[in-house]
Amino acid sequence: MIPLFHDFADETVLVFGGGAVGARKARRFADEARVVVVSPEFGGGGGDGDADTDEFGGAELVRAAPAPDEIVDWVDRFDPALVVAATNDETVNEAVETAAKDAGALVNRTDRAGSRDARSVVVPATVDDDPVTVAISTGGRSPALSKHLRERIEAELDGAGAMAELTGEIRAELKAEGVDPTERREAVRAVVGSSPVWKALRTGESNARREAQRVIRNRGESP
Secondary structure, three states: OOOOOOOOOOOEEEEEOOOHHHHHHHHHHHOOOEEEEEEOOOOOOOOOOOOOHHHHOOOEEEEOOOOHHHHHHHHHHHOOOEEEEOOOOHHHHHHHHHHHHHOOOEEEEOOOOOOOOOOEOOOOEEEEEOOEEEEEOOOOOOHHHHHHHHHHHHHHHOOHHHHHHHHHHHHHHHHHOOOOHHHHHHHHHHHHOOHHHHHHHHOOOOOHHHHHHHHHHHOOOOO
8 A cells, every 4th residue: 555645625525333443443534524423322322312422533423334235225215425334234234335436436434354356545644743744554554653653753753743844944945045956955955954953843942944944154164
């Protein structure tokens, strides 16, 4: 499988299954997409219509128990970009996968690891420091390892978002000044490789830009 980033803005993600796995998948997409969760019951939300939507990231919760031959109607109804099969019924999950592929949607089966068919996707663990995102996947084989690696990377990624913003601004400014592309790349690489700049960004110091400018001026000089 080849990792790709997909923009789900203005798209719908349809999740079948209201347990812990379905809730986790719903939360994962709720910040960007419209998420609809279909299940006869929802996590710890109780058996009435007042299920805790916070557990599902504010997703729309539809209380229903569609049979396998009814899944296609639900997929047609919501026209999702991605369908998640997260029930504890393999027959239903199989029907979800088939209906999603027939509709041209992506599909994520939470009960299957290893080899994948076309249009099947794995939802990776992610570490975010906007606008920087790192995705981690073990191909569904070891969620525990994905979690462990995510926790390790979180510490390393501290300040990466601010660095991306800073170097993006510097790159644009150098380009506007007519600086040669090779020189621009070398300048940005020098800033990215500067420990003092990283320290300033991570501690929230306001002199990160001044430090970056000093690095650019002094690059190539002997210590």
